Amino acid sequence: MDALIAGMVERVDGLRERKKQATRVALAAAAVRLCLRDGVERVTVDDIAADADVSPRTFFNYFACKEEAIVDESRMRGQRLIKQLGSRPHDEAIADSLRSVMLLLVHDATPETKRWIAEIRMLHQTPSLLPYQLGSYVAMERSLAEVIADRTGTDAERDMYPRLVAGLTIAATRVALSRWLDCEGRAGAACDFVGEALDQVAPAFALPADRPAPVLAGTD
Amino acid sequence: MDALIAGMVERVDGLRERKKQATRVALAAAAVRLCLRDGVERVTVDDIAADADVSPRTFFNYFACKEEAIVDESRMRGQRLIKQLGSRPHDEAIADSLRSVMLLLVHDATPETKRWIAEIRMLHQTPSLLPYQLGSYVAMERSLAEVIADRTGTDAERDMYPRLVAGLTIAATRVALSRWLDCEGRAGAACDFVGEALDQVAPAFALPADRPAPVLAGTD
């Protein structure tokens, strides 16, 4: 749990680390801003670097490609979400905690959510970005699994349960958002879609110990 | 359903279409073969094109990048799997059908499975390929959703259920295989992992109509 917190919290020691963070954030923000303004196709790495006031070469010290930078804000938003999961009441059922936190995503009160919607709308209609978006989801899955392990008394290394619940949660949310974007404006709010998907998947969150043994017995 | 079958079946009309298929298959096979032989980093598009006996320019008529070609066999394998799902008894519970078909993946009787294992082992330890692998999973999800819709009397366009079940199935299988690869040789066979994951997720496959209303009252 210590490593998790250390990796998540944005508290940084010295000036050097703070500048690195700032550069990374500036690059990611520039990437999204330019893509929203000019369209993903028309934005080059040079443009992004110029907008963030660093050399093009520095860009590649932070991201392997343009797409990674574009998706980085989404990744950070996921990390913040997981942090909020950690601050849910510790005795709450894990399904309820996950539901509350995932619904924060689409709770369109904050201006931040507005930007995020514009962002995922762009990601949703740009096939070349899809793989990298999915990659950031998997990264989120890993962090999520650690929190779930902590909350359910399972082991993120040895047990499949936390990884599985994390994967199912992300998958359900992803499908719900995708369907919402497909029929946007015509069929209700995003939180209805996400809520419905998480209701459907919730029965799979029962701890294996509480689940009746399957017909074909397990591995241990 | 017609469009699905048409897109899936590899039956081709004329010589032209057959040659195109052959070129695509040759490129994908060359990509995997060279990557397994020399390592992903050391293989260039020119190498792949040369191995498949076409010009480098032709490569880009089929794939947008090297990674897409490497993952294409995996994508085709998925399509074949979905075809097999269509031939399961039509009155079988969808959870059982999915279980049977997904377990075919890791049923290591065929020599084809051997190659596939080598392939996913490579994908698993090459972070730069992960995004494209995930992309092929999402493509598989779409086809899978159509079959599930057909089998359960739901609508792949309007209902969330088939897309969700497809997404959960893929997610469970992906997590199981990932965990198996993480502790390979130490903790049993791959089919045990996949089976356990699918057992855990199965309760989420109940049709919404059969599911009791959630505690937190719904959205409608």
Add this chain to the structure above:
DNA sequence: ACTCTTATTGCAGATCATGCAAAGTTCTCT
């Protein structure tokens, strides 16, 4: 102030990826 460590930058070079037009095929129709 001095040194150690680390980040930034420019440059060279390889690879990636796309548009375009010419050349080579398969297909269709008579």
Add this chain to the structure above:
DNA sequence: AGAGAACTTTGCATGATCTGCAATAAGAGT
């Protein structure tokens, strides 16, 4: 069979992507 349409392959040119390497600059610790 043969003419022309439709499509695929290919080479070329060009811009973008990405990686090492070495020099410079800047923060951290003493």
